[in-house]
Amino acid sequence: MKFFKVKTVEETFTLIEEMIPGIREMETRPLEDALHCILAEPVVAHENVPAFDxxxxxxxxxxxxxxxxxxxxxxxxxxxxxxxxxxxxxxxxxxxxxxxxxxxxxxxxxxxxxxxxxxxxxxxxxxxxxxxxxxxxxxxxRAGEDIRAGELLLEAGIRLRPQELGALAALGITHVRVYREIVAAYLSTGDEIVPYETERLEAGQVRDINYLTVSGLAQEWGIKVIYGGITADDYEGFSSRARELFEQSDLLILSGGSSVGAKDYTTEVIQSLGDPGVFVHGISIKPGKPTILAVAGGKPVIGLPGHPASAMIIFRLFGERVARKLKGEILKSKPERIYARMAKNIASAPGRADYIRVSLSEKGGEWWADPIIGKSGLITTLVKSDGIVEILSEKEGVLQGDYVPVILSK
Amino acid sequence: MKFFKVKTVEETFTLIEEMIPGIREMETRPLEDALHCILAEPVVAHENVPAFDxxxxxxxxxxxxxxxxxxxxxxxxxxxxxxxxxxxxxxxxxxxxxxxxxxxxxxxxxxxxxxxxxxxxxxxxxxxxxxxxxxxxxxxxRAGEDIRAGELLLEAGIRLRPQELGALAALGITHVRVYREIVAAYLSTGDEIVPYETERLEAGQVRDINYLTVSGLAQEWGIKVIYGGITADDYEGFSSRARELFEQSDLLILSGGSSVGAKDYTTEVIQSLGDPGVFVHGISIKPGKPTILAVAGGKPVIGLPGHPASAMIIFRLFGERVARKLKGEILKSKPERIYARMAKNIASAPGRADYIRVSLSEKGGEWWADPIIGKSGLITTLVKSDGIVEILSEKEGVLQGDYVPVILSK
CATH class of the missing domain: 2.170.190.11 (Molybdopterin biosynthesis moea protein, domain 3.)
Known part of the structure; x- marks a missing residue:
């Protein structure tokens, strides 16, 4: 097997941009049903708005x-x-x-x-x-002052917000060509994992909660998730189930099993799905180091760490980029991150990006970010948080009052 | 008719908080179908998470x-x-x-x-x-370190994000009690307005684009909108159509007709729907002064200005508060507004709140807001914008480099 060097967060973003293909299949949708879809063809105005002075x-x-x-x-x-x-x-x-x-x-x-x-x-x-x-x-x-006949109103690859729908309606356009919907499939691995519906746990078992956090985030990005269940840690069973789901979906999400343990078949299973295969195996990030990103036969595969909090942070951070790229969206500089001031000093290991869960409060016309106390594996630390502060690898930490980028919960 | 004094933006927010009732009807939903629903009953943990050390x-x-x-x-x-x-x-x-x-x-x-x-x-x-x-x-x-049996995990009135769904799943909870879905109805008024599907406009006509921007925003807040068509500017027809839609929905949205013109029946129609009636008639805001807010028989009614850009900004600003209050959400301090630095000097009339469309760009670890050029009636100014800068009424404008709150487009 290939030897993988742990990537930085920035390298991972660059690789996602380079490696993830956008789907090309289009569909026609009525305007009322096209919110947040990605426009697949540019729209050129065929008349003036307004039509008269x-x-x-x-x-x-x-x-x-x-x-x-x-x-x-x-x-x-x-x-x-x-x-x-x-x-x-x-x-x-x-x-x-x-x-x-x-x-x-x-x-x-x-x-x-x-x-x-x-x-x-x-x-x-x-x-x-x-x-x-x-x-x-x-x-x-003036006639045409809002939209001029012949002008390029909207480029392909933009996400249709309410205002874009309004501008299309102003031209009397009732249907748009957009990229088709994306379907992801989710498969959990791990001998200790049981379906979240399990009423009584046996000793040593934990419920599969990553499905809820991952499918919830995907839903926020307009992606439907097929639940693929939980596979046992044997290569044959894992591999055939993964291939089945891979063939049914546009994006395969594997949860757990990506730590370097005795029973870790995840990388092998992903490599078996197609070329070029794994392009990120491990990221210098906390939490979420054992993350895998791959492309197999044109479809992305994401291997998430099993820890619920890590899985959610990683999926929020890298999964969203993968999803938007896959959906055909042209990523523009947009405030995915806001800036807040750190309420406490935070140490950080140089060479590693740290993502700190924070609650936000407004003071004197600024947002202040207060770190949430608790071990990083706890899902309740995310329940208590409004967002995640990003401390990139070149920093050795941040001081109280420093401005820091915060990725908000939706 | 009552005499209405124009309200400030802050007074309007306070009045929304005081006047808009939350719906009380609940429903039970499976976790997978409960994203962004409002929890109607508190959830107390019945077991420890994790269940073992x-x-x-x-x-x-x-x-x-x-x-x-x-x-x-x-x-x-x-x-x-x-x-x-x-x-x-x-x-x-x-x-x-x-x-x-x-x-x-x-x-x-x-x-x-x-x-x-x-x-x-x-x-x-x-x-x-x-x-x-x-x-x-x-x-x-430790057993119970994430969630302790007997603790209040989630309060009623919170919006279920992916992490809350995850925490519920950790307890094996498969269904939740949430407030039921909200249905809004939209009715347009104005002799010049024709359905947006109209292929060829007659001279003097404009398409009803507010339906698309308003229902798009409502959809982002999880609200379905019934299209009620366009009513002519005669009192009887307008009034009976408004009542019909009012009875079919939880929230009535009227577009246009709220300017003080000869043919303006909007206030009269709203007052006829029930008590206490109109509580905001005019806001000292630009754009969007002729805005009406009312509660009739426990249901909110919003009268939007007819100008597409004004209608959208007003609905984003006040409609979202009304919607969230109506849905039963407890509004917490959350970054609805981010802070950016103004790229140009902006004058503003004291005593009036100004909402300036801006595009945002990142420079030196900060967001900078650049005003969009163009008359405020143009829908394309919103298409070009990433958000809206809020200059509240006590200010006489902002200087280049000043930090300003920005309401982001989703």
Whole structure:
């Protein structure tokens, strides 16, 4: 077997970016069912938004020059020449010296180039007194000012947030091409592990809680997880079950069994699934050192440490990157991490990245991160935490008051 | 009609906290289907987690005192007395002067109080050379150290994150009592509004894009939205459609029609739905001043401004609070807002809260917020943004480099 050198967190991120393929199969979805899907094809606008010049205020559509010189004490005078109804075409043009009433959002009549707010004029018997001069374009959104016909509205690879759905709807687009949904499969290993539904534990047994934390996180990323059960620690059984699940899914997640123990078949099983195989075997990180990342025949495989807290932190940290890359998302610089100030001094071994569970509180317009006390294997330390502080390997720890990046719980 | 004084953002938050009731109907859900549901009843642990003393390392279970004085140069000697298999009961006790091998996660044999890591000892023909002294409890998680039988594990009103599901699974809990799902209904008003599916717009018409942004946000908060269509601006039609949707849902969302115009029946319609009625009518905020919040017969009603960008910002800001309160969630101090540094000077009218769309970028271990250029009515300004900077009313603006709170897009 290949010899694997433990990777740093940064090296692991780079390798994920290089090694994990994005799926290419697309599907068409109605807009209402496309939230957080990844756009598979760019969207070019086929029309202007808005489709016509619109007023942004209640007021009078005018030719701006006709208001020049108007002040409170020296008003100008225009002829009030009717009004535009909401949702209707402005049929009559504004001639020089005229003004036509337009409500907020209404269509500007031809001939006008701006709207004088009702607060700045007064209609008296067919005559409009203007108390303010305005500039061309004032209080108007021009046709195409929001979206211009022909422009690239959305690139392929972006995640559709509510605002992207809104922008698509503005163009009357009802369906989008997105990458299809991802299905992951989860398989647990370990002679001590029993299904979490087990009512009474025998001595020495523990429940398989990683399935709940892993599938919960995956669900937050829009990924469905098939529960593959628990395999015993024998190579044949483990290997055939893993292959079965691997073939049913886009991403195989193995929990436990990745520590270097006598009964550790995980690496062997993963290597048997296809090439190129394992590309990360061990990360200089605490918790979660015995982590495995692989690609076999174009599908990612993640080997998580068995400790519940480690498994969850590792999956949050690396699993999310793997998942987003696999889903076809173009990863942009976005605040996955926020900054907070550390409430206590924290020591850290140089050459190793430490992930410290913290609770957050707001003080003086800043977030402060307070480390959670308790052994790192305890799931309740995660229950008590709002996020995880990242202390990267070049640091020997952080001092009270230092700014630190925090990965938030959703 | 009552006279309404425009509220500040802070007053609005306080009023939401006071006025919005939480639903009380509960349902039982399997753990796998309970992510982000709100726990309706507290969970008290009925057993210890772990159920037995566990080793956190591969090593030998010993009585700590038997290792005292052991060093690399002056090793101690113990009798190697067998091993504990994973997932099995440690049947044989450790007597004084003995050591029993235990794998990571294995059960400690009676009589032992600590585990000496394999790195710190060596077994040679039934004899264990110990090279290090350890303290009682070292490398052991005690029974009940993660969760203690009888302790309050989770309070009612918390949102179930993956880690809470994990902690419940650790106890073998398979179903939880949560508050039932919330259904909202959305109704659009305005003579110019047409369904977003409309292929060709007539002059003066615009598509109803607020439905997509509002239902997208609601979906992010776990709320389903019924589309109620578009009502014309006549009181009878609007009122009867609003009542119909109000009766079908837990939360009524009205879009548009809340500006003070000739055809504005929104307030009247909301007041007709029940008591106590409108409690916020206008907020000193930009964008989104003409916002209405009401409670009628125990159900919240939100009147959003018609401008797409305003509607989305207002719904993100106040709708989320209303939704979370309604869902029965106990709102804790959590980073809904992160802090970033402003990349440019921004003026702001005192007495008004300003919400500035920004893109974020990371520089020198900090997030910097760069304002998006464009009129506030444009939906594309939200498409280009990563979040919204909050400048509260007491400020007259912020200077370049100032720390500002940012509400992130999901």
């Amino acid at each position: 619109r007023s942004t205020v209640d007021g009078y559509a005018v030719y701006a020059k006709d208001t020049y010189g108007s002040t409170e004490s020296m008003p100008g005078f225009l002829t009030a020449a009717g009004e535009v109804n909401m949702g209707e075409e402005a049929s009559r043009a504004v001639a020089r010296g005229e003004a036509i009433y337009v409500p907020t959002g209404g269509m500007l009549p031809p001939g006008s180039d701006s709207v004088l707010m009702i607060e700045h004029c007064e209609e008296i018997g067919g005559l409009l007194n203007t108390y303010k001069q305005i500039a061309p374009g004032e209080n108007v959104i | 566990r080793s956190t390392v591969d090593g030998y279970a010993v009585y700590a005192k038997d290792t005292y004085g052991s060093t690399e140069s002056m090793p101690g000697f113990l009798t190697a007395a067998g091993e504990v298999n994973m997932g099995e009961e440690a049947s044989r006790a450790v007597a004084r002067g003995e050591a029993i091998y235990v794998p990571t996660g294995g059960m400690l044999p009676p009589g032992s109080d600590s585990v000496l890591m394999i790195e710190h000892c060596e077994e040679i023909g039934g004899l264990l050379n110990t090279y290090k002294q350890i303290a009682p409890g070292e490398n052991v998680i």
